[in-house]
Amino acid sequence: MEVRVREGDSYAYYGRLFMVPLELIIDSNEKVNPSNLKTGTKIMIPGYVSVPYTIKEEDTLWKISKAKNLSIDAIMILNQMQNPNQVVPGETLYLPERISQHHVSLKLPYGSKILTKQIKALKKFYPFINVDTIGTSVLGNHIQEIRIGKGLKKVHMNASFHANEWITSMILMSLVNQYLVSLTNRSQLAGINSINLYNETELSIVPMVNPDGVDLVLNGPPTGSRQEVLKINEGSGEFVHWKANIRGVDLNNQFPANWEIEQERKAPKSPAPRDYPGSSSLSEPEAKAMADLIKNNQFDRILAFHTQGEEFYWGYEGFEPPESEFLAREFERVSGYKAIQNVDSHAGFKDWYIQEYKRPGFTLELGRGINPLPLSQIHDILKRVEGIFLASLYL
Template structure:
């Protein structure tokens, strides 16, 4: 029997198809007014659900099977906090331009603090899924004292404390996944930047049109010379460094905590960037090679751009910082990329937890 479903905020074609255990192709065939599988579903739309909808849950083809954004993060946060997990703390460190919370997950008992961040760019939202699923699996392995790919999560838990901000840019990710509805608080500005087009899958910036990974006082002025001079969907570094609430939240957290090393996750190139203008400790090259060996990614000293978070961390703290490019192709990555992303990055993250602590003193590693 065909029935009608009324869409709500957060719905996408993938999520609706998964909810009713049907293929997207069947959903599109029943709703021929929807032009393609890349179309957005705005709240209040009536969809015909075909009669091949099943009550039997279908097996997932890939680890990540639907869009992961701030709503999914909220669900995971509530679930984790409801379980009273030993060693886990969850804190709100700030909020986005549109007042969405920026969540920090801390897990571990060691004095060595390691900072992981994801989805600096809106169309790289799969990294949020990656980091949260790593955390949830890591917690299970620690609690059962089970090995994981040759590592001992329980020992790593004792030796280090993970700091994870999985979703730095919730507004940008939401725009990429759900599109721009007429009631959006930044409708006019965002529509103008996109020249009136309704597809936002290319969008990297936050909702103000500022690229959060071009916001950092590490070559910011030089980078600004060859970047857009006004809000744009990518690469505009803002009117000044750390001007955006998302960047400020990461900045304040980093200045507060004594991080040993940081990993910023992005999605293009399957490469590991580990240097910044020769300011990095010499040990960074060998550390990057260890990450490359664990993941099969390619270590590269520097990217063609500056003003990134990793660049600033190296410049400010003289400690190891890495940009991890988890995918290859076009953002946002397709769901089938999540399997390769998972298989490469689980051992990469586990290996990063085995690094020595680089915290005291700041200059200890400069000449090594």
């Protein structure tokens, strides 16, 4: 929500007036010097929207503020009013409305266009977040990253490495949205003050690593790639079991952690709906974008959201540090998911991260059933994975 600075206003006053943490207001207005607020400057108040209200004959500003549980000055600053008696029946007044519920839809299949719209909405409602494009997919779709917080601890999470696991993007975005609502409402998450998490931890999220693959599963092949994709899929127009990117490369078999072993033993030796590790490691733009993101940042831990199995993997070839086991036990406790240290698998994102950086990495297998998991499971999954999300930030 946008307001204009009046003479004598300060960020601290806005924080008290709208009951939003001061640091969120400062971070929402990075280009404005808080010690030199000039009259008329546009300021963003995070976690609010302005809602039109038609003034009734019997209305006064005091009556409206009492009915809507709003400060009179909050209404005046939003409408640039000089006089509280400046209320004219029939005219439109704008009222500040706090956002108290998250806006991620949990009812519709979650493709890249919906994700893009929701990221844009989050940036508008919560301008203290940072949104960047870390790369593009084979078809030129943006692979976007969201950053929240400014702490020394750095945590990365991602979803939808695999196309038919698009429900993971919906879950991760829902968790992020709950976090943002909690921040601007000064509320707690599972007994934790969310603003403390914001100040202590910087969270990086890539909610959809494989946008082309997700859209293929949900919408069928794009016009320009139709024949190539149908050939990879052996002529079938059914893509519900497709895991790969649009070129038929499994992005979670693309990383240089014993990639040669996976190349040798994986059955597909050419592009396929799943399991083909590519002609070389990091051959695909989506995998390279993720590798570059990790190389350019000093993340303390990473979590990759997959489905299904209600378990998670936390080791790789003995490269994992002692901290990994501590985190794994806590994740197991708060979620009920089974912690598994090692599996006979290589070339995954988590494998490569642990091997290269000797830091905690986790592959979370959410839910149980046949991919893609039905949306009927989403609320149960959210309840169980929320504890992992929070523990990864505060521990």
